[in-house]
Amino acid sequence: MNSSEGFIWINGEFVASKEAKVHVLTHSLHYGSAVFEGERSYNGKVFKMQEHHERLLKSAEILDLTPKYTVREFNDAVLATLAKNNLTNAYIRPLIWRGSENLEVFSRNSSVNAMIAVWNRPFHFDKEKGISLCWADWARPDPRTAPTAAKASGLYMIGVICKNKARDKGFDDAVLKDYRGYMAESTGSNIFFVIQDEVHTPAPHAFLNGITRQTIIEIAKQKGYKVYVRNMAPEELENVDEVFITGTAAEVVPVGRIENQTFKLGEITKDLREAYLKLVNQ
Numbered sequence: 001m002n003s004s005e006g007f008i009w010i011n012g013e014f015v016a017s018k019e020a021k022v023h024v025l026t027h028s029l030h031y032g033s034a035v036f037e038g039e040r041s042y043n044g045k046v047f048k049m050q051e052h053h054e055r056l057l058k059s060a061e062i063l064d065l066t067p068k069y070t071v072r073e074f075n076d077a078v079l080a081t082l083a084k085n086n087l088t089n090a091y092i093r094p095l096i097w098r099g100s101e102n103l104e105v106f107s108r109n110s111s112v113n114a115m116i117a118v119w120n121r122p123f124h125f126d127k128e129k130g131i132s133l134c135w136a137d138w139a140r141p142d143p144r145t146a147p148t149a150a151k152a153s154g155l156y157m158i159g160v161i162c163k164n165k166a167r168d169k170g171f172d173d174a175v176l177k178d179y180r181g182y183m184a185e186s187t188g189s190n191i192f193f194v195i196q197d198e199v200h201t202p203a204p205h206a207f208l209n210g211i212t213r214q215t216i217i218e219i220a221k222q223k224g225y226k227v228y229v230r231n232m233a234p235e236e237l238e239n240v241d242e243v244f245i246t247g248t249a250a251e252v253v254p255v256g257r258i259e260n261q262t263f264k265l266g267e268i269t270k271d272l273r274e275a276y277l278k279l280v281n282q
């Protein structure tokens, strides 16, 4: 996004993007007290908008943030922001954050704010060739240690470190294990494995249960594939035929390699990817 262009919705008003500023004492900047969403509109229709805003409010509740807006108001505000910016195919980023009124850990004396930005986001993964992943140095934390079910800004510090390191090593992205050593997800997407024509994906115990992930599970079941949601050990990769990642931004992207192990860009990934693209573009 070019941050000097367009309009951002902030607390019910449109503000020119270049004027959309926060104070350096913003609580969320110091203490990570913010939650957000990543949505996508296809031909003017936001895919699973209701689900995204329900998750946004759930994430807010987990972080003890009480937003001024309902799911329905976020729905309306997103559509208005798309219209204001004249965009029909866009990436949409709502954020709820604590303001700068009072910088102490106790946060209820600080305001709860909301913003929505939209942009025509270029998507970086090459969706045809298959991306490369390395193992991340960091693990997804125990849900008793961090609010892993929330799409919380603070949790993304783990992904940021891992993604930068992966890029430094020449990989597209990193795959994280969880604190128990089971395979979890990549830095911004969930992960699936095809083993002997069956679809397997890690149980969302310590990571975000992605809306795309849930959609792919549904599509795969409807298509008659057997789907297993379970704990998956890294050693199981030996038996894996295909790997793909899923997420709102990524959609469905085949993985060609994890470290030195290569995977075919297979038919089941292609089948599920085509079905997903058909669904979002309906």
Ligand SMILES: Cc1ncc(COP(=O)(O)O)c(C=O)c1O
Binding pocket: 038, 159, 185, 186, 187, 188, 189, 190, 207, 208, 209, 210, 211, 212, 213, 246, 247, 248, 249
């Ligand atoms: C860490 C992480 N996991 C998984 C996902 C996939 O979630 P969704 O399919 O809801 O976009 C995302 C993207 O939002 C993410 O950032």
